Amino acid sequence: MNTIIETKSLTKTYQSNGAVVHALRDVDLKVERGEFVAVMGPSGSGKSTLLHLLGGLDSPTSGKIYLNGTRVDNQSETQLAVMRRKSVGFVFQFFNLIGNLTVADNIELPGLLIGRPRRELKRNREELLAQLGIADRANFAPARLSGGEQQRVALARALINEPSVLLVDEPTGNLDSKSGAEVVALLCEFHARGQTIVLVTHDAKVASAAERIVFFHDGTVIAGMHMGSKRSQPDIVLQKLVELGG
């Protein structure tokens, strides 16, 4: 198999008000191509920190990160930005769309950054919007869309450059349950087409869409499990682990 993401003893400590916070301690994680991994854990366990480090938004205190076999933890901010354009798609809890750009412009922005031809980009964007069911919203301002629609636009923006990995942080945190479910369904759809996804959530239902779940507690992986066909069993384990952590 080929590994897309690999971390070795990944550690991140924050210095806040004199106190040292160990957000991540010695995390070793591997994500294979086409895998859909959910990261679960209680609040403050370091899930977002992990995602940010994987996407190069922050640099680790120690440890190594490989993306597509290339070491990225020691790269400059600029190099990381360039890497992100092509290889990483981010989706955040608070959609983070650019308010004064239309939906279409928001989606095309990463494509423009790597200099893709306009026509191809436009076709690509239209396909994505159609798949996401918001084809008619292309020329809307983000503020005029509902939360679920905005998150779909964010998803389209993350996917426009067909990134090696899609990093998703609490995509449903700000949505009602129906919209949340729709977004999760869309993630599954893209995964089915081969998209590698790392999803952070503390919602067991959302996590259960993944192939594999990694449990975080206090900055370390405390368990990992592959989701089999029997769906009821992991749900119980999951529930237990969440209770233990929370």
Next chain:
Amino acid sequence: MLAIWRQAKADLLTRCVQSVLILLTVIGAATLITIGLTTTSSARRPFERVFEAANGAHIWITLRGSEEDIRDAAAKLAALPGVEASTDIRRITIGELFMSGEHETLYLEGISLELPQVARPVMTAGRYFTTGDTNAIILDKNMARERNVSVGDTVEFVTPQGRKPLCVVGLAINVEKGVYSPSGGRSLNFVPESLLPTLMQKLTQDYGQVGLRLYDEDSVRTIWQAAQVAAGNVTYDYKDWRDVRDSTGNLARINTVFLLVFGLFAMLSAGFIIAATIGGTVLAQYRAIGLLKAIGFTGRQITLLFVAENMLLGLLGGVIGLIGGLAASPLALQPIAEALNAPPVPVIDPVVVGLVLCGTVGLTAIFSLWPARQASRVPPVQAIRFGPEMPQVWPSQLAQLAARLKLSAVLVLGLKDTYARPGRAVLTTLSVGLGVLAVVFALGLTVTLDRFIADPSLFGVVYDASFRRNHDYVSDAEARSAMAARPEFRAFYGDVWNTVRLSGTETTFFAGFLEGDLEAFDFDITAGRMFQSPNEAVAGEGLLRMAGKSVGDELSVGTASGPLVLKIVGVTSLTGLDNSSRIFLASMDTLRQLGSDAEPLIYRVNLREDSDAKTFVMAVEKDTDGLLLGEVVDHTPPREILLLRPVVAGLALALSLIALMSVLNSVLMGVRERVRDLATFKAVGLTPGQVMSTVLVGAVALALVAIVVGLPVGVVFTYGAFVGLARWQGFTRAMPFVVNWLGLALVPFGMLLVAALGAALPARWAARIKVVDLLRYE
């Protein structure tokens, strides 16, 4: 009300950086305006003091006629109602005085040995005359300093009998004539009246003047009319004390105007910054405003809140600026004060204080009113739930736009951001535009002054040196050959001035009769042409007014040699001996036709390029055994005009700084408002450098618009200002408007640099935004 006050205070503190920026601009503007106004209102003070000390005369009436006529008239004038006291008859002569090896043309006034009651010299060193002072002189204090003469030195006055040594017994200031300046006004010096006749030139023998002190200092014109009725045509001319006072004030006046104009510009700029800032605050505090309304603030109170906040800044800035301006104005008052030996203390004029404070507070109020009204219209429910409305989303596509503008997507993002808030963009552009205008003006002024210095004929001075011949000693032929013998000599014309009478009236005035190489001189003819044949004349404006004539008319006059009819072919800008411009110039052949044996008494010489006028004059003086005395024409523009250069350069710098602050302020607000967007840009893959570019490009775009608009407006403004300035300073020919192409070409770069500098700091902050920190919280 208390609630509003508290909220305002909290607001100001949270917007610390912006408050400081606004405060600084207001302070700058208030300082400039204070200096300008204070110099204007205090400029008369030193003069008024000296005038009191001298017990100065409010009107000086020049009398012309025989001894008896003059004495008779003087007695009548002293008895006029409204006259408090009068001087004796004072006679004045003009001549050359040698001081420490050099000589200068100056006025000598005969004065009684006893210190007069009215119009006495105000002694600054030495003593006044005493009985027994026969060969004593009291020199003008400013000239003595310029020429390095002190009490006890001996100076020599050139008389028809040779040089007369005089002992300097004292130095004094007077309020009869304007302040002495080496390049302009001649000095007034005093000798005992018994001495004067031996020093006198023929020309000035039948003149005398009387100074009157009036009960009502503003009744000068009435008294002059009464004097004309009482003494008939013995009254020749008069001088108003207020003109002398204002001419002293002139030393600071031009600078004052510029301080005021640029101060107003700075004030406007401050207003633009304020308006932009409040606009930003309203956005940033949209929810809070909604909340305030929800808890019961009325729209009017909200408006008041924002206006009050900024009026507070205006007041604070105004007070600091006022203090700063008052502290700095002695600098501006220095030249006047020094010339009049008075301390340069600015008067704290309540009108100035009121104007400055009302100005700053009023302007801040006006500029905050409009955006504050917008705040008052915030719909509370929507504001609390959704925050501010998003700026208009352009319908055009980012990709298309980038392609059309041939710019990278990154730069287009920056442009969109900048113009997402059009109001703010316009305000910032205006501030930068004012900076451009100021710089263009400073450049224009600098090159134009350089032009003047290089080509003094632009000031109306058409010759390099002049000689005054005393016909008892040097003949016309000797004078001519002495001048022509020198290698520096190029051309000369000679003139003689006669008194002529307007036919059919008793009114007399001066006429200059010229001969020589007139074509070689660039006479300043403001209308028509120069005279070309006998019986043609160019007249001064004053004569035309007096005689009710214009170019093309005929003028009949009586001269000592007989009547003359002249055709007026042009108008000259020369004003003549008495500055009244009641003169005409005509060919000397006109006189000779009447059988006169007129010969020039004054010679004006043009020298070859690169020759030194001083060497030339000294050589000619030596060759004529010191009997033909010359004067080098001082080609440097008046000191007050030269002073303009640093003043205007400083003002341009100040306005550029304000432009920088304006850019800094607006970019800072933009970055603050859009910090989440910028973080998202980074998450999506913009490098720190690209984030910086999006911020910088906006500022640069604003500056570009400001330059495109500001350059032509600046050129037009400069042109207009020069025309106005020239008219005011009495240059009759249009001030040549020199365009400094190199400078103008550099202005865009300079202003882009200013904009980039202003945007640099916020741009760096933007580039350093930590995505992670921002994405953690909503």
